[in-house]
Amino acid sequence: MDNVKRVAKSSSNDGVLLRMGLNDNKAGMEGLDKEKINRIIMEATKGSKFYENELKKDQQVNQRIEKMMQLKEKITAQQLLKAQLQVDKLVMELEQNRNLSSTIVHIDMDAFYAAVEMRDNPELKEKPIAVGSMSMLSTSNYHARRFGVRAAMPGFIAKRLCPHLTIVPLNFEKYGRVSKEVREILAEYDPNFMPMGLDEAYLNITEHLEERLNWPEDRRRFFFNTESTTGGDKDGVNMSAKFNKDEVCSSPVLFEDDTSRMDDNLEQRGLSVENSVVFGTSAEEVVKEIRFRIEQKTQLTASAGIAPNTMLAKMCSDRNKPNGQFRISPERLAVLDFLKDLPIRKVPGIGKVTEKMLKALGIVTCSELYHQRALLSLLFSEVSWRNFLDISLGLGSTHLEKDGERKSMSTERTFSEINTAEDQYSLCRELCRDLAQELQKEGLKGKTVTLKLKNVNFEVKTRASTVLSSVATEEEIFAVAKDLLGTEIDSVAPHPLRIRLMGVRVSGFLNEEEKKYQQKSITSFLKSGKEIGSLRLQTEKSNQEYFTKNLQAPHRESFFDQKRAARQLNRENISPNESRGKKLFHDDKSSENFVEETKKDTDLQNSNVCKIFTCPVCFEKQSSNNLEELNRHIDECLSGMYVKDTVEISKNDSSRENTPNFLPQFKKEYVDKCQKNKTDELAGTDQSASVSDSSTNNNTEKFGQVIPDKSPREWQPNNLSDIARNVCMKQCLFPKRISQDSEDNFGKTEHTEGTSSSCFFEAKEDTVLVCPVCNSEQKTTNLVSFNRHVDVCLNKGLIQELTEKDFPTKTYNMENSNRVFSGGLSKGQQCTNPSQGAKRSGLTASQSVSKKAKSSNSKHTIKMFFK
DNA sequence: CAGTTCCCG
DNA sequence: TTTCCGGGAACTG
Numbered sequence: 001m002d003n004v005k006r007v008a009k010s011s012s013n014d015g016v017l018l019r020m021g022l023n024d025n026k027a028g029m030e031g032l033d034k035e036k037i038n039r040i041i042m043e044a045t046k047g048s049k050f051y052e053n054e055l056k057k058d059q060q061v062n063q064r065i066e067k068m069m070q071l072k073e074k075i076t077a078q079q080l081l082k083a084q085l086q087v088d089k090l091v092m093e094l095e096q097n098r099n100l101s102s103t104i105v106h107i108d109m110d111a112f113y114a115a116v117e118m119r120d121n122p123e124l125k126e127k128p129i130a131v132g133s134m135s136m137l138s139t140s141n142y143h144a145r146r147f148g149v150r151a152a153m154p155g156f157i158a159k160r161l162c163p164h165l166t167i168v169p170l171n172f173e174k175y176g177r178v179s180k181e182v183r184e185i186l187a188e189y190d191p192n193f194m195p196m197g198l199d200e201a202y203l204n205i206t207e208h209l210e211e212r213l214n215w216p217e218d219r220r221r222f223f224f225n226t227e228s229t230t231g232g233d234k235d236g237v238n239m240s241a242k243f244n245k246d247e248v249c250s251s252p253v254l255f256e257d258d259t260s261r262m263d264d265n266l267e268q269r270g271l272s273v274e275n276s277v278v279f280g281t282s283a284e285e286v287v288k289e290i291r292f293r294i295e296q297k298t299q300l301t302a303s304a305g306i307a308p309n310t311m312l313a314k315m316c317s318d319r320n321k322p323n324g325q326f327r328i329s330p331e332r333l334a335v336l337d338f339l340k341d342l343p344i345r346k347v348p349g350i351g352k353v354t355e356k357m358l359k360a361l362g363i364v365t366c367s368e369l370y371h372q373r374a375l376l377s378l379l380f381s382e383v384s385w386r387n388f389l390d391i392s393l394g395l396g397s398t399h400l401e402k403d404g405e406r407k408s409m410s411t412e413r414t415f416s417e418i419n420t421a422e423d424q425y426s427l428c429r430e431l432c433r434d435l436a437q438e439l440q441k442e443g444l445k446g447k448t449v450t451l452k453l454k455n456v457n458f459e460v461k462t463r464a465s466t467v468l469s470s471v472a473t474e475e476e477i478f479a480v481a482k483d484l485l486g487t488e489i490d491s492v493a494p495h496p497l498r499i500r501l502m503g504v505r506v507s508g509f510l511n512e513e514e515k516k517y518q519q520k521s522i523t524s525f526l527k528s529g530k531e532i533g534s535l536r537l538q539t540e541k542s543n544q545e546y547f548t549k550n551l552q553a554p555h556r557e558s559f560f561d562q563k564r565a566a567r568q569l570n571r572e573n574i575s576p577n578e579s580r581g582k583k584l585f586h587d588d589k590s591s592e593n594f595v596e597e598t599k600k601d602t603d604l605q606n607s608n609v610c611k612i613f614t615c616p617v618c619f620e621k622q623s624s625n626n627l628e629e630l631n632r633h634i635d636e637c638l639s640g641m642y643v644k645d646t647v648e649i650s651k652n653d654s655s656r657e658n659t660p661n662f663l664p665q666f667k668k669e670y671v672d673k674c675q676k677n678k679t680d681e682l683a684g685t686d687q688s689a690s691v692s693d694s695s696t697n698n699n700t701e702k703f704g705q706v707i708p709d710k711s712p713r714e715w716q717p718n719n720l721s722d723i724a725r726n727v728c729m730k731q732c733l734f735p736k737r738i739s740q741d742s743e744d745n746f747g748k749t750e751h752t753e754g755t756s757s758s759c760f761f762e763a764k765e766d767t768v769l770v771c772p773v774c775n776s777e778q779k780t781t782n783l784v785s786f787n788r789h790v791d792v793c794l795n796k797g798l799i800q801e802l803t804e805k806d807f808p809t810k811t812y813n814m815e816n817s818n819r820v821f822s823g824g825l826s827k828g829q830q831c832t833n834p835s836q837g838a839k840r841s842g843l844t845a846s847q848s849v850s851k852k853a854k855s856s857n858s859k860h861t862i863k864m865f866f867k
Numbered sequence: 868c869a870g871t872t873c874c875c876g
Numbered sequence: 877t878t879t880c881c882g883g884g885a886a887c888t889g
Contacts (some may be wrong), residue, residue: 348875
């Protein structure tokens with residue numbers, strides 16, 4: 001309760017400042033006059049619309065926290081105990097699969113944009129500078145940071161903090177060029193390295209390290225660039241410089257690391273006859289070499305982190321910033337030690353909001369995150385708490401997956417207030433045009449169009465619409481977007497819609513197959529069909545007059561108009577190609593003609609002509625005048641799916657008809673079982689529970705240990721061998737988040753109706769579960785019971801096997817357990833290294849079974865999974 | 868699927 | 877005067 005109150009009361013000013021990145025502990029503000037900075041910012045901020053909105057958002061977060069705290073109050077000791085058990089089973093599994101064999105490097109250019117600008121303009125060197133505009137800064141140099149000037153701060157506020165601040169406009173082209181130079185170097189160490197934006201990258205140097213061992217010294221020797229750089233000496237001896245002699249950013253501190261390597265380096269430097277240096281073969285040396293080469297080539301410094309996975313590497317690169325590096329040695333204890341007092345905010349993926357939520361639970365550091373794992377598993381979604389758990393154990397992905405296909409593309413613009421419909425429509429069209437161009441570059445077509453609006457009070461709204469035929473061209477996107485916009489304009493009418501930002505996004509891209517299908521499908525026919533008298537498909541809104549008027553009306557002179565003019569020019573060049581397809585039924589159509597046409601459409605629509613559509617395939621009159629339904633019908637007609645679908649649907653329906661009779665009884669059984677399970681567990685008579693409960697071991701508590709807690713409530717280690725434990729874990733079910741409205745009993749929390757997220761505790765009613773061990777059909781469809789049965793079966797077999805073969809207890813033999821377990825594993829477990837693969841590596845065993853089970857009506861789904 | 872929120876650079 | 881842009885992912889209804 002204290003917590004609830006405290007959160008609710010927490011001063012809103014603090015909240016806003018936090019939001020604005022001031023108290024942001026992500027980057028330290030060494031020796032700053034924090035008070036003063038905060039005061040200045042408050043003065044510049046208070047009373048603005050922006051500030052009001054920040055307050056509002058802050059309140060929303062507070063409400064979320066309050067809700068969470070209420071939920072927390074309801075959690076019983078039993079629930080927590082059970083969660084602890086389950087989470088700790090998982091912890092053991094995760095520990096077992098911990099992979100420390102990769103060497104991942106995160107490279108982060110120091111104050112990248114600012115550094116580039118300083119390099120290219122000597123006058124800026126000693127000054128506080130920021131890159132961006134008066135309304136927004138992208139980054140600042142370290143000098144400016146001392147005044148509290150930071151990335152993502154509006155320039156005018158920065159100016160108040162630091163009146164001498166020089167603001168340099170962005171020049172992405174230049175940064176891109178520099179970035180490319182850096183990437184060329186990185187590629188030599190890992191051809192598959194993963195760039196993250198212009199100034200960051202991950203490398204997997206595991207292979208390089210191996211090869212490097214056999215390299216001759218000369219291959220690790222690099223020369224100072226005497227053309228244009230300092231040459232890596234702190235005290236000057238500037239080996240420069242055609243030009244740029246004086247403006248080298250910060251003095252490199254390349255060999256200033258902690259280790260004994262330092263002597264070697266000194267030695268190497270001595271040997272290097274003033275202008276070359278040889279790097280060693282360790283990971284640290286490799287990274288020093290990379291940073292050295294980056295600096296020689298670009299005169300810019302980088303920071304780096306070395307660790308067994310990407311998450312850790314990223315946090316490492318932050319440690320000795322700027323121009324430093326840090327390594328976590330690939331040992332479990334080193335990892336845990338690094339995390340011990342690390343504030344969660346430093347973890348990539350944990351931002352302001354999450355930080356605040358966790359803080360409300362008393363969690364600030366990663367070790368606290370670990371200690372509260374059971375509670376978190378009850379308060380947060382599966383994805384979230386699993387992520388928290390990974391964080392607190394220092395687990396992350398150990399390989400660099402190349403970023404997959406793009407999922408959406410968007411463009412948006414901020415401007416000073418626009419409040420007339422015509423301006424808004426033309427702006428919208430312009431955005432669509434931009435977007436269409438970009439889409440075309442990548443040859444993408446999407447089915448969902450999202451319109452984003454931010455009103456003058458900084459409130460953001462998004463409106464989306466998914467259409468059957470995918471869109472790609474300006475007209476196609478605009479056709480959807482203008483409807484969305486129209487709805488919004490109407491919704492505030494008769495008041496004007498006052499916006500400061502508009503954006504258009506296209507998502508739901510077609511895959512290759514769908515593209516093919518799309519091509520031969522009716523789409524183009526349909527689209528042109530709207531010009532055929534009998535098929536008027538365009539639906540128009542009441543604000544249509546605005547729209548038509550708008551495009552014919554003269555425009556204000558503005559940035560956008562200029563841009564539009566430029567684009568128009570551009571467009572005219574490409575339009576012959578672009579619209580060839582559609583000209584089947586059009587004669588030459590410029591956008592003006594298009595407007596005329598929509599107007600006609602509107603007229604027709606308004607006068608109630610053409611209410612009934614006729615399918616152009618089967619020539620049947622359609623009962624609905626809904627465009628989408630018609631489209632669907634036609635698509636189905638075309639692909640012949642219609643017939644097939646009907647058959648399938650009716651089949652399914654009949655099978656569903658059986659369930660109602662079955663259901664009530666089943667439910668009763670279920671509830672009974674839950675009740676029983678509950679008492680079983682408490683009494684410790686349940687077989688699977690007793691395995692883990694029969695403990696003799698009492699480890700001392702240490703953060704991150706497999707068996708960490710002495711508290712009687714905590715899970716205690718058992719005296720089974722690792723292999724037995726592991727198999728036991730394989731069957732582990734994870735706690736389900738307690739939902740807001742589930743204040744009822746223990747068993748019931750697990751059970752909610754069909755479609756809910758609790759599905760993974762329960763198979764579909766009409767499935768039959770077959771135990772993969774004893775091969776007998778199980779009566780229950782409750783996965784908890786089922787899993788328990790399998791546990792029991794397995795343990796029997798295992799214990800037998802263990803006594804027979806006398807396994808060494810220490811070494812865990814995956815192969816063997818797979819064998820023992822063969823048939824019992826589902827997809828997720830075939831992977832030898834679950835949870836460390838993909839960024840969010842999907843489902844665990846029990847989930848994937850049940851999710852599949854749920855998604856299918858087939859009686860044999862579960863059986864299949866055990867094949 | 869639609870809408871919103873969070874997070875990152 | 878003045879508080880960005882674009883993208884992915886997750887959650888909710």
